[in-house]
Amino acid sequence: MIHRIVKMEFDPSKLQEFLTNFEENKSKIRAFEGCKKLELLQDKHNTNIFFTYSYWVDEPSLEHYRNSELFKGVWAKTKVLFNAKPVAWSTKVVKSEE
Helix, strand or coil: CEEEEEEEEECHHHHHHHHHHHHHHHHHHHHCCCEEEEEEEECCCCCCEEEEEEEECCHHHHHHHHCCHHHHHHHHHHHCCECCCCEEEEECCCCCCC
16 A cells, blocks of 8 residues: 655645645545545645645556546646645555554
C-alpha cells in the first residue's frame, strides 16, 4: 500500500476555487482504480495550507492515476492557485497501532 501525501499552499483569495475543484472531482479520484482512500486535510493554524492524503494499492496504480486525463485536468486547475511550490511524498506504513 502506498500512502501519498501532497502539501499545497494556496493564495488565500483562491481557496474557494480550490475547494470547489476538489469537491467536483473527489468522487472521481476516489473511484479511480487502485485508490482506496482520499482525504483532504487543512492546517489548523495556516488555513491556506492543505494536504491531500490518499491510499493506493501500489506504485503502478498511483502512476496510472498521475498519467490519467483526470489527474491532468484536476492538476491544471489546481496548480495555478498556489502561492508556494507543492511538496509530495509517497510513503509506506512501517508500523501501525490502533
